[in-house]
Amino acid sequence: MKIIAFAGSNSQHSINHQLVSFASSLMENSETIRLNDYTLPMYSIDVEQNEGIPNEVKRLAKDLAIADAYIISVSEHNGNVSAFFKNCLDWLSRHDRDFLKGKKIILLSTSPGGKGV
Numbered sequence: 402m403k404i405i406a407f408a409g410s411n412s413q414h415s416i417n418h419q420l421v422s423f424a425s426s427l428m429e430n431s432e433t434i435r436l437n438d439y440t441l442p443m444y445s446i447d448v449e450q451n452e453g454i455p456n457e458v459k460r461l462a463k464d465l466a467i468a469d470a471y472i473i474s475v476s477e478h479n480g481n482v483s484a485f486f487k488n489c490l491d492w493l494s495r496h497d498r499d500f501l502k503g504k505k506i507i508l509l510s511t512s513p514g515g516k517g518v
């Protein structure tokens with residue numbers, strides 16, 4: 402089973418990236434990627450209709466497709482998932498609505514704030 406781990410954060414110092422990297426290190430046949438290695442524009446129906454699906458979205462989708470499972474650590478911003486992560490999901494689902502179909506997912510999150518304890 403191939404596992405890809407990533408954090409839903411674009412911070413270079415993300416504690417969620419640290420968490421998902423640690424979790425990945427405990428699993429065989431896993432690798433950790435950084436979503437901010439993919440330059441995705443803010444999702445817009447206008448961009449999609451006028452320019453199509455960006456090549457970086459296609460590259461991310463291709464890189465994720467090889468996995469049977471994902472370990473995802475999602476950062477929290479004001480009680481919601483980060484806009485960065487939501488944007489990645491928006492583009493991936495526009496490229497292929499079923500991109501998560503059949504995938505096993507371990508979902509993690511951490512926060513230094515009072516609600517993260």
